[in-house]
Amino acid sequence: MKKISKVFLSFILVLLFALNLISCGGSASTTKNGDVYILNFGDYMSEEALEIFEKETGITVHQDVFEANEEVIPVIESGAKYDVICISDYCIERMLSKDLLLTLDKSKLPNLSNINKEKYEMLSVCDPNNAHAVPYFCGSMGIFFNKNKLDEMGVAYPKSWNDLFNPALKGELLMQSSIRDLYTVALRKNGFSVNSTSEEEINICTEDFIAQKPYVQGYFTDQIKEKMLSGEAAIAPITSGDVQYVYLEGGEADYCFVVPEEGTQFFIDAWCILKNAENVDNAYKFIDYMCREDVAKLNAEYVGYESVNDKTPDEDFLYMRQIEGAYIDYSNGNNELERDVGDAIRFYSDGYNRIKAS
Numbered sequence: 605m606k607k608i609s610k611v612f613l614s615f616i617l618v619l620l621f622a623l624n625l626i627s628c629g630g631s632a633s634t635t636k637n638g639d640v641y642i643l644n645f646g647d648y649m650s651e652e653a654l655e656i657f658e659k660e661t662g663i664t665v666h667q668d669v670f671e672a673n674e675e676v677i678p679v680i681e682s683g684a685k686y687d688v689i690c691i692s693d694y695c696i697e698r699m700l701s702k703d704l705l706l707t708l709d710k711s712k713l714p715n716l717s718n719i720n721k722e723k724y725e726m727l728s729v730c731d732p733n734n735a736h737a738v739p740y741f742c743g744s745m746g747i748f749f750n751k752n753k754l755d756e757m758g759v760a761y762p763k764s765w766n767d768l769f770n771p772a773l774k775g776e777l778l779m780q781s782s783i784r785d786l787y788t789v790a791l792r793k794n795g796f797s798v799n800s801t802s803e804e805e806i807n808i809c810t811e812d813f814i815a816q817k818p819y820v821q822g823y824f825t826d827q828i829k830e831k832m833l834s835g836e837a838a839i840a841p842i843t844s845g846d847v848q849y850v851y852l853e854g855g856e857a858d859y860c861f862v863v864p865e866e867g868t869q870f871f872i873d874a875w876c877i878l879k880n881a882e883n884v885d886n887a888y889k890f891i892d893y894m895c896r897e898d899v900a901k902l903n904a905e906y907v908g909y910e911s912v913n914d915k916t917p918d919e920d921f922l923y924m925r926q927i928e929g930a931y932i933d934y935s936n937g938n939n940e941l942e943r944d945v946g947d948a949i950r951f952y953s954d955g956y957n958r959i960k961a962s
Contacts, residue, residue: 605857612704613892614616616680617709618874618881622876623853626765630667636944638663638664638886639663639664639665639686639883639886639951640664640665640666640687640688640865640886640887640890641662641666641668641678641686641687641883642666642667642668642686642687642688642689642890643667643668643669643670643679643680643684643686643688643690644667644668644669644670644690645669645670645671645688645690645873646669646670646671646826647669647907648669648741648873648907648932649667649689649699649903649906649907650902650903650905650906650907651906652902652906653894653899653902653903653906655669656852656899656902657890657893657899659749659833660893661886661889661893663886663889663890665691665890666882667735668686671689671781671782671825671826672782672783672785672825673694673695673782673784673947674782674783674953676689676695676699677695677698677699677702680699680704680717680878681702681704685880685882686881687873687877687878687881687882687883687884687886687887687890688874688876688877688878688881688887688890688891689875689876689877689878690740690874691871691873691874691876692871692872692873692874692942693727693729693730693731693871693872693874693941693942693943694729694730694784694799694942694943694944694945695830695944696730696731696736696788696874696876697730697731697944698944698946699876700730700731700736701944703879703941704737704878704879704880705737705876705877705878705879706736706738706876706877706878706879706881706884707735707740708735708736708826708877709888712888712892713738713888713892713895714892715892715893715895715896715897716738716892716895717899717947718895718896718897718913718914718915719738719739719912719913719914720739720912720913720914723739723742723761723872723912724739724912726872726941727739727872727874729941729943730943731865731935736876736877737874737875737876738800738875738876738891738894738895739872739873739874739912740873740874740875740894740903740912740938741845741872741873741903741904741907741909741910741911741912742870742871742872742873742909742910742912743839743843743844743845743870743871743909743910744843744844744863744868744869744871744929744939745785745788745842745843745844745868745869745871746841746842746844746861746862746864747762747765747767747768747839747840747841747862747864747870748763748828748832748839748840748841748842748846748847748850748859748860748861748862749761749838749839749840749859749860750832750835750837750838750858750859751840751859751860752858752860752928753776753797753835753838753839753957754838754839754881757772757773757776757838759772759773759838761860761862762839762862762864763862763864763865764793764864764865764934765789765790765792765793765841765864765866766793766889767864768789768793768816768839768841769793769812769815769816770819770820771818771819771820771836773839774818774819775821776837776838776839776841777816777819777820777821777823777837777838777839778820778821778822778823778828778831778832778839778840779816779820779822779823779824779840779841780823780824780825780828780840780841781815781823781824781825781905782825782943782954783867783949783952783953783956784869785797785825785841785843786813786823786841786956787806787842787952787955788868788869789841790808790809790810790812790813791805791806791809792866792867792868793810793866794811794812794947795866796808796809797940798868798869798940798942799940799943799945800945800948801943801945801946801948801950801951802948803809803951806948806951806952806955807955809950809955810955810956810958810959813955813959814959814962817846817959817962821837823960826846828840828842828846829842829846829847829849829850830862832850832859832930833849833850833853838951842861842910843871843909844861844910845907845908845909845910846906846908847856847859847861848908848909849908851927851930852908856947859930860929860930860931860932861931861932862933862934863932863933863934863935864934864935865935865936867935867936867937867938867939867940868939868940869939869940869941869942870941870942871941872912872941873890873909875890875894877891879940895913896912897915897916898903900913900915900916901913901916904916908948909959932952946950
């Protein structure tokens with residue numbers, strides 16, 4: 605059995621981000637040769653895949669979960685012990701600047717040859733020479749909406765990020781609690797880069813969100829897909845993989861996912877081994893296993909994001925693509941890979957605090 609836990613580490617997060625976020629903890633204070641300790645996004649791996657790994661290797665997987673990249677670095681810097689971590693491109697870049705990741709011995713990862721070369725090369729912008737990270741999934745962010753609800757409200761279907769700032773959406777709008785995902789909305793709306801480091805540009809976005817807040821039902825991350833499926837809200841910015849969950853749970857007739865005309869963020873999530881890992885050999889075995897063809901297929905079917913494994917067909921990715929009127933891309937490929945914004949992250953976190961306090 606996997607040991608999955610969530611605890612509040614707000615004392616760390618308040619100190620560094622002045623946020624009250626749910627993070628993951630319960631990591632090992634002692635380790636054994638037959639263990640591997642993993643820190644991962646919530647609901648981001650097939651339980652069946654983990655069970656097979658344990659049966660084949662005899663290694664026990666201990667997994668803690670988190671919701672947003674911003675939670676991870678303070679957890680690791682606090683002394684929490686993990687071997688393997690799954691994080692996004694810009695967080696990889698940030699952790700490298702803090703010397704927190706192990707340089708990989710690729711001879712111990714024979715299944716690395718299954719990884720798509722284009723996606724691997726793309727990630728090298730954040731991980732020079734692809735020395736520290738192995739791609740897992742990729743995706744983008746767009747606007748997800750309930751067509752029936754918007755019809756009843758008399759609200760036109762969205763084409764632009766600006767459509768999320770419509771007062772007519774009051775009480776039916778959800779927004780992201782993940783800071784970088786949230787700010788992608790207003791940055792692209794205003795014609796700025798999703799990786800802006802400009803205090804002025806970020807402040808413009810903060811003011812937009814403060815003006816928008818009276819229309820917002822709440823700020824969430826993983827819960828958005830559940831709330832959309834249950835009919836608690838009509839519209840939200842959401843990442844592409846979460847959309848598939850709603851469709852496969854029976855919502856295919858009612859929903860649409862739109863990539864706005866201004867473009868969006870593109871992200872790659874990847875596996876890394878932490879520099880202070882105590883079960884390094886087991887960590888290599890786990891990451892190599894995740895690159896295996898059959899395992900990648902299990903995870904792709906479960907998670908719903910686009911697999912970066914060339915041996916895994918993507919016919920299950922974004923099931924809605926097969927349904928007329930369920931997927932619309934207005935962006936013409938005008939998308940940016942997320943990057944580390946360095947010390948400018950304080951402009952984002954300070955802005956988010958202002959939004960929450962307004």
